[in-house]
Amino acid sequence: MENRKTLIHWFRKGLRVHDNPGLTRVFEQANSDVNKYEVRPIFILDPGIVQWLKVGANRWRFLQQSLADLHNQLVALKSRLYVVRGKPNEVFERIFKEWQTELLTFETDIEPYSVKRDAEVVKLAHQLGVQVDTHCSHTIYNPETVIKKNLGTAPLTYQKFLSIVEKLKTPMPLPTPVALTELVIPQQDKWEQKDEKCYDYPSMEELVKHPEELGENKFLGGETEGLRRLEQSLSNETWVINFEKPNTAPNSLEPSTTVLSPYLKFGCLSSRLFYQRLTDILKKHPNHSKPPVSLKGQLMWREFFYTAATDEPDFDRMFGNKYCIQIPWEMNDVYLDAWTHARTGYPFIDAIMRQLRQEGWIHHLARHAVACFLTRGDLWISWQSGLRVFEELLLDHDWALNAGNWLWLSASAFFHSYFRVYSPVAFGKKTDPTASLSAQKEYGCVLGEDYPHRIVVHEAVYKINVQRMTAAYKVNREVCTGKFEKEEKKSTAKRRMKDSEKSLSENKKSRN
Numbered sequence: 001m002e003n004r005k006t007l008i009h010w011f012r013k014g015l016r017v018h019d020n021p022g023l024t025r026v027f028e029q030a031n032s033d034v035n036k037y038e039v040r041p042i043f044i045l046d047p048g049i050v051q052w053l054k055v056g057a058n059r060w061r062f063l064q065q066s067l068a069d070l071h072n073q074l075v076a077l078k079s080r081l082y083v084v085r086g087k088p089n090e091v092f093e094r095i096f097k098e099w100q101t102e103l104l105t106f107e108t109d110i111e112p113y114s115v116k117r118d119a120e121v122v123k124l125a126h127q128l129g130v131q132v133d134t135h136c137s138h139t140i141y142n143p144e145t146v147i148k149k150n151l152g153t154a155p156l157t158y159q160k161f162l163s164i165v166e167k168l169k170t171p172m173p174l175p176t177p178v179a180l181t182e183l184v185i186p187q188q189d190k191w192e193q194k195d196e197k198c199y200d201y202p203s204m205e206e207l208v209k210h211p212e213e214l215g216e217n218k219f220l221g222g223e224t225e226g227l228r229r230l231e232q233s234l235s236n237e238t239w240v241i242n243f244e245k246p247n248t249a250p251n252s253l254e255p256s257t258t259v260l261s262p263y264l265k266f267g268c269l270s271s272r273l274f275y276q277r278l279t280d281i282l283k284k285h286p287n288h289s290k291p292p293v294s295l296k297g298q299l300m301w302r303e304f305f306y307t308a309a310t311d312e313p314d315f316d317r318m319f320g321n322k323y324c325i326q327i328p329w330e331m332n333d334v335y336l337d338a339w340t341h342a343r344t345g346y347p348f349i350d351a352i353m354r355q356l357r358q359e360g361w362i363h364h365l366a367r368h369a370v371a372c373f374l375t376r377g378d379l380w381i382s383w384q385s386g387l388r389v390f391e392e393l394l395l396d397h398d399w400a401l402n403a404g405n406w407l408w409l410s411a412s413a414f415f416h417s418y419f420r421v422y423s424p425v426a427f428g429k430k431t432d433p434t435a436s437l438s439a440q441k442e443y444g445c446v447l448g449e450d451y452p453h454r455i456v457v458h459e460a461v462y463k464i465n466v467q468r469m470t471a472a473y474k475v476n477r478e479v480c481t482g483k484f485e486k487e488e489k490k491s492t493a494k495r496r497m498k499d500s501e502k503s504l505s506e507n508k509k510s511r512n
């Protein structure tokens with residue numbers, strides 16, 4: 001027993017026990033030889049990062065709840081979560097040696113910061129004779145495989161992306177691993193002997209430095225809640241099969257979409273499980289909505305942006321980003337502050353920004369409205385400024401998805417109909433009529449008297465901004481637009497051909 005080797009699974013995202021190939025690998029190996037191995041699932045918490053990273057209180061709370069839940073899930077499998085405090089390279093040097101580590105497993109990540117950090121950890125592991133086994137389990141498809149199939153570059157249009165993944169085998173989610181045998185549980189190491197609680201998951205106080213900023217806890221973090229929410233969302237099959245994103249409301253009192261995004265972001269829920277459960281339902285109902293607007297289509301948007309981001313380390317910035325049209329945005333601190341703190345004078349825009357700060361989640365079309373308003377619609381401020389506010393406040397903030405969608409909304413990449421601008425008044429009214437004068441008086445908030453004046457006149461500024469976009473596009477046309485349009489046309493033509501061949505052969509069959 002003395003010289004047992006340690007098998008480590010390193011949690012970063014992927015905070016779950018279901019469909020977790022790295023965790024399954026260490027559990028299986030340990031159970032195969034109880035005299036030889038012990039298992040330590042770890043999460044590394046860098047106290048320096050907790051101090052300086054600009055992350056809102058609501059997301060820290062979500063992480064704290066997710067770690068607490070993960071610990072409980074692991075206890076149920078006769079293990080536990082070891083939260084090791086420190087910087088990853090220092091932590092690994094220590095635990096590789098002290099724990100006599102034989103194997104390290106983890107889920108791959110595409111964010112440039114993580115890619116660099118992971119490369120350093122792998123190098124250290126190899127120097128110390130530790131095997132490393134990595135798995136791609138954050139997305140349904142491996143972005144690298146999609147890029148390879150597209151001859152070395154990411155597909156630039158959604159249709160092209162779909163045409164590639166339709167030919168790939170969809171990986172099935174793994175079940176939760178079999179619990180560990182009692183004998184595999186590690187003895188206390190020298191740090192635990194000094195302080196039994198040194199590996200405990202963090203308390204709220206350790207993570208949430210500004211508790212006064214916490215809003216109502218509408219979305220509890222963790223795998224248990226993620227799975228419950230998945231089942232609840234899929235329980236109404238009629239809703240699932242008829243789901244069309246443009247027909248969901250950005251301003252309903254309760255969310256009109258699944259709100260599974262925070263669970264997918266932290267990996268409390270596996271996208272492959274979501275996809276499989278969805279596929280099972282759609283198989284039973286041949287008449288269902290289709291991508292891009294269907295629920296499956298939403299998951300494919302996630303895959304699309306992940307693949308594009310994998311192929312561009314500067315995905316979250318304008319300069320040096322090969323997809324991004326260069327637009328001469330202007331700095332305006334007064335406007336940016338008004339947008340960020342919900343004081344634009346447009347109730348629809350301000351309500352969305354207040355909801356973002358208080359609850360950490362806003363509907364997709366609400367994100368459209370405020371992103372368009374900040375950039376090409378009204379304020380002519382760089383999408384990167386908006387991206388940073390979302391990065392701080394969203395529960396589901398995700399490097400690839402936040403940047404991909406800001407690129408889209410600002411018509412900097414992927415979407416080019418920049419002349420289609422959301423009205424910050426009419427758009428909201430479609431699903432929620434404005435309060436009448438008597439209602440405004442009743443609630444003591446009369447527009448123009450108690451409510452801030454509009455910082456810009458939409459009807460005037462959007463026209464000027466469309467002209468500015470036209471000018472920017474002229475300069476960039478050769479560089480970007482042509483490439484996107486050509487690819488879109490090619491793949492649409494191919495799909496049409498395929499569809500007509502299919503219906504021809506179906507017609508033939510039915511005639512026979």
Ligand code: FAD
Pocket residue numbers: 245255257258259260261262264265298299301302303305362363364365367368371390394396397398399401402403405406409
């Ligand atoms: P549902 O409609 O129920 O969709 C199911 C899942 O599909 C989502 O949970 C999400 O994982 C995925 N999905 C849906 N729409 C998109 C999309 N357009 N792009 C990528 N994936 C999608 N989503 C994030 O997860 N993280 C972000 O940081 C993020 N930033 C955004 C920034 C802007 C400016 C905009 C316009 C959108 C952003 N989105 C982001 C995409 C989208 O708004 C959210 O994924 C969605 O609103 C989450 O709500 P839901 O889980 O109810 O979605």
